[in-house]
Amino acid sequence: xxxxxxxxxxxxxxxxxxxxxxxxxxVANPLIGYMETVAAGGDHAHAGEHAHEAGEHAHAAGEHAHAxxxxxxxxxxxxxxxxxxxxxxxxxxxxxYFLEPALPGRGRVKTYVLAGAGFLTVSVAPWLxxxxxxxxxxxxxxxxxxxxxxxxxxxxxxxxAVLSVYAYRRVSARSRPLGGVAAALPIVALxxxxxxxxxxxxxxxxxPADLVTAFRGLTAxxxxxxWALVAGCFGWLQTRAGVHSTAERRDDLLASP
Amino acid sequence: xxTETVHGRIGAARDDLTTAQLLAVFAFAAALSFALLxxxxxxxxxxxxxxxxxxxxxxx
Numbered sequence: 001x002x003x004x005x006x007x008x009x010x011x012x013x014x015x016x017x018x019x020x021x022x023x024x025x026x027v028a029n030p031l032i033g034y035m036e037t038v039a040a041g042g043d044h045a046h047a048g049e050h051a052h053e054a055g056e057h058a059h060a061a062g063e064h065a066h067a068x069x070x071x072x073x074x075x076x077x078x079x080x081x082x083x084x085x086x087x088x089x090x091x092x093x094x095x096x097y098f099l100e101p102a103l104p105g106r107g108r109v110k111t112y113v114l115a116g117a118g119f120l121t122v123s124v125a126p127w128l129x130x131x132x133x134x135x136x137x138x139x140x141x142x143x144x145x146x147x148x149x150x151x152x153x154x155x156x157x158x159x160x161a162v163l164s165v166y167a168y169r170r171v172s173a174r175s176r177p178l179g180g181v182a183a184a185l186p187i188v189a190l191x192x193x194x195x196x197x198x199x200x201x202x203x204x205x206x207x208p209a210d211l212v213t214a215f216r217g218l219t220a221x222x223x224x225x226x227w228a229l230v231a232g233c234f235g236w237l238q239t240r241a242g243v244h245s246t247a248e249r250r251d252d253l254l255a256s257p
Numbered sequence: 258x259x260t261e262t263v264h265g266r267i268g269a270a271r272d273d274l275t276t277a278q279l280l281a282v283f284a285f286a287a288a289l290s291f292a293l294l295x296x297x298x299x300x301x302x303x304x305x306x307x308x309x310x311x312x313x314x315x316x317x
Contacts, residue, residue, distance in 0.1 A: 132313030
């Protein structure tokens with residue numbers, strides 16, 4: 001049974017990954033290429049006080065542009081996007097197999113709840129402290145420490161997701177809207193605490209603020225879409241395979257004995 | 258054993274699969290996440306540069 005779930009998860013992840021790879025090829029690669037040029041050309045656009053600062057960004061961006069060719073980066077990035085979908089799909093299916101009985105909602109709603117929890121854990125919680133970096137951004141601390149912070153925040157995100165589901169299950173027995181409020185509380189608390197207490201690690205430098213906001217919005221939406229697609233395809237494959245939970249079968253029997 | 262509890266699912270997985278099969282699954286997922294997210298070897302890291310920016314994962 002676990003293997004069946006994993007098979008469907010990897011397939012759902014491959015479908016979502018191909019879509020995400022297409023997004024990488026059509027949107028992200030050209031956009032990041034353009035932003036590299038903006039970061040490198042900052043000293044031309046900003047005269048005077050910003051010139052020195054922008055020059056440093058250009059140097060930083062230049063270093064990365066030269067390590068491998070642009071074509072290689074574009075191709076490997078598209079491939080990584082597909083693999084990313086497969087990884088998320090596989091991990092999603094494993095988690096879904098074990099957690100399905102504990103997730104709130106019926107049938108396919110459960111898949112979207114888990115996808116939301118996954119998005120919160122893998123992306124949203126770490127982004128509250130380490131927002132998606134634009135090319136040429138300056139970051140505090142060395143990469144090893146930032147990876148540790150990212151991993152730590154993933155753990156925090158997972159705990160918050162569990163608390164949220166637990167709160168919903170406790171409270172929704174009495175009232176569903178109150179359950180929704182209870183589920184939102186841990187997430188709001190996480191956002192508030194990181195907004196107040198977390199240090200600023202990522203400085204976007206000379207990049208126009210609107211472009212940074214647009215890039216971060218696009219990153220967040222594309223990751224959310226990837227999770228939604230994984231959950232949607234997985235749910236569809238489960239239905240196609242005729243998998244129904246015991247609770248649903250019981251409800252169906254009660255409705256039409 | 259019922260498979261409608263988390264414990265039941267863990268039990269069912271233990272019955273269905275050998276330890277080696279479970280290890281293979283988890284090792285594969287670990288290897289893929291390591292390569293995509295944490296590998297800092299310059300050539301591989303840099304060739305995934307656009308992906309890492311687009312996915313919002315820690316980069317250089």
